Amino acid sequence: MIFFKRCGLVVAAITLSINGWATELNTDEQKLGYIIGMDIGKSLRDQDTAVDIDSLLEAISATYKGEPLAMTADEAEVIRQAYIQKRQADQHAQADAAGAANLAAGQKFLTENKAKDGVRTTESGLQYKIVTQGDGAMPVATDTVKVHYRGTLLDGTEFDSSYSRNEPISFGLNRVIAGWSEGLQLMNIGSKYMFYVAPGLAYGVEGGGPIPPNSTLIFEVELLDIENKQ
DSSP, X not given: OOOOOOOOOOSSOEEEEETTEEEEEOSHHHHHHHHHHHHHHHHHHHTTOOOOHHHHHHHHHHHHHTOOOSSOHHHHHHHHHHHXXXXXXXXXXXXXXXXXXXXXXXXXXXXXXXXXXXXXXXXXXXXXXXXXXXXXXXXXXXXXXXXXXEEEOTTSOEEEEXXXXXXXXXXXXXXXXXXXXXXXXXXXXXXXXXXXXXXXXXXXXXXXXTBOTTOOEEEEEEEEEETTXX
């Protein structure tokens, strides 16, 4: 799908030379045609779609002018569906390979991390380290808590941080990943912990947003308050 941005058309002629092509954009129709071509080119490049440009331009021209086409609509649909299926299979294969690599890297990290001073491991496999121990109340699974946190991948990439937004967040412990729900119930208000969360206690084989599949995650979490405690 091509999206157009509203823009003013320049009255003066614009001459561009690209790879030996000299295009004079004098009329509104020429300028609009060029803009549409820019959008098509960007979309194909962003989606990493390999196409023959000459065939693309020929099909656009013939379709627009109502001239005979090199294939029927039914033939085109068969080829389109075959391409989509191949593209999806390639993407799934790439995701599976990345997920396997992430899983192996996470297992290696957790094995080594488990032996470090101060790192504790729960029955579920959640690893945590006490940075600061508070002395306030402890939440239970049905509580709503207020926290500051920072989340990173194993390579140090920060994917989310309330510290960066300078705004803590509140949520119910029954609405977050298992590693967070379990880990925060170990904390007192005023505590700051490090959580080392295996994929099975985080976003699993699917991942989500900026988090790749089978990622082991590292969180710095500070429990500020339990909002529904009496």
